[in-house]
Amino acid sequence: MISIDEFLDELQRLQTDAETAFGAATSDDVLEAARIEFLGAKSGRFKAVQKQLGQISGADKPVAGQNLNRVKNAIQEAFDSAKSRSSSQSMRGELDPQFDRTLPGANVKVGRVHPITQTIEELIDIMGRLGFSPVFGPEVEDERHNFEALNIPDDHPARDPLENFYLSVAGKQGSGDKLLRSQTSTVQIRTMETTQPPIRVISLGRVYRPDTADPTHYPMFHQMEGLMVDRGVTLATLKTVLQLFATNYLGSSVPIRIRPSFFPFTEPSVEADYFWNGRWVEFGGAGIVDPNVFRAVGYDPDEFTGFAFGLGVERLCMIRHGITDIRDMYTNDVRFLRQF
Numbered sequence: 453m454i455s456i457d458e459f460l461d462e463l464q465r466l467q468t469d470a471e472t473a474f475g476a477a478t479s480d481d482v483l484e485a486a487r488i489e490f491l492g493a494k495s496g497r498f499k500a501v502q503k504q505l506g507q508i509s510g511a512d513k514p515v516a517g518q519n520l521n522r523v524k525n526a527i528q529e530a531f532d533s534a535k536s537r538s539s540s541q542s543m544r545g546e547l548d549p550q551f552d553r554t555l556p557g558a559n560v561k562v563g564r565v566h567p568i569t570q571t572i573e574e575l576i577d578i579m580g581r582l583g584f585s586p587v588f589g590p591e592v593e594d595e596r597h598n599f600e601a602l603n604i605p606d607d608h609p610a611r612d613p614l615e616n617f618y619l620s621v622a623g624k625q626g627s628g629d630k631l632l633r634s635q636t637s638t639v640q641i642r643t644m645e646t647t648q649p650p651i652r653v654i655s656l657g658r659v660y661r662p663d664t665a666d667p668t669h670y671p672m673f674h675q676m677e678g679l680m681v682d683r684g685v686t687l688a689t690l691k692t693v694l695q696l697f698a699t700n701y702l703g704s705s706v707p708i709r710i711r712p713s714f715f716p717f718t719e720p721s722v723e724a725d726y727f728w729n730g731r732w733v734e735f736g737g738a739g740i741v742d743p744n745v746f747r748a749v750g751y752d753p754d755e756f757t758g759f760a761f762g763l764g765v766e767r768l769c770m771i772r773h774g775i776t777d778i779r780d781m782y783t784n785d786v787r788f789l790r791q792f
């Protein structure tokens with residue numbers, strides 16, 4: 453026989469030991485070992501004390517039984533709370549003795565969007581508000597889209613191998629060659645080939661010309677092409693759109709002007725300037741789409757008119773940010789790039 457006092461003492465010791473062990477467990481393995489020691493179904497210490505219940509005298513059994521249940525619940529609770537603490541802590545690595553949480557964290561370097569890309573995003577936004585949707589075309593082009601459909605004949609100096617990056621070794625104009633597009637006007641053709649008027653699109657992307665790099669030239673740069681085709685589009689429509697664009701991108705007090713020029717794919721053709729820092733700065737070519745271009749894509753030039761423009765993205769970006777050398781944009785020096 454075991455006296456009720458002895459039994460209760462035993463129970464108390466068991467509870468204290470179990471709570472201490474579960475509370476101090478520093479890893480899932482240690483906690484699991486403690487669970488087996490105290491709560492193990494076959495030879496756990498709780499099981500052993502439970503077995504002694506048979507040796508308690510009949511009168512003391514109810515008290516013994518109640519205490520047994522109370523201690524069982526207390527031990528289970530201590531285990532449960534250790535378990536949930538352990539799973540949340542080990543997720544944070546706090547139980548890992550190798551982990552020193554007083555060390556400074558890894559310094560993640562935050563990158564930035566390149567100034568040209570930022571400019572392109574802003575241009576898409578501004579032109580979007582004027583109803584122009586962005587469209588894109590390939591950088592490797594054929595002569596039809598880069599020249600022929602744009603009314604640039606075979607013997608035109610713009611097709612000279614020295615003015616273009618032809619992709620074949622022969623590099624001979626008129627040979628059905630591919631080339632890196634020299635202008636985004638190619639996308640005018642691609643758009644009109646697949647869409648009927650009315651059209652209001654812009655196309656932004658890279659163009660390539662074998663220029664020697666200097667502060668204002670680079671063999672690759674970006675253009676924003678605009679194309680609007682509808683009934684009754686005139687030079688006045690073009691000028692309005694260019695003025696709205698300049699106002700939105702550069703500010704309300706920036707006037708623009710157009711002056712006569714020549715492009716094979718527009719008639720009349722103009723050069724557009726804006727007034728910036730006390731002088732007129734050229735921002736691109738533009739004009740009324742030549743009827744021959746409409747014929748090349750199967751539009752009726754008697755029914756539709758349109759305008760097109762091509763602006764240099766780098767120049768717009770440089771003017772706005774006071775950048776004086778286009779080459780800085782492509783050197784990818786982070787000391788330069790992180791200013792934008």
Ligand code: PHE
Nearest residue numbers: 635637715737738760761762
């Ligand atoms: N494509 C011409 C250029 O690269 C610009 C331009 C576009 C002119 C559209 C007129 C109309 O210089």
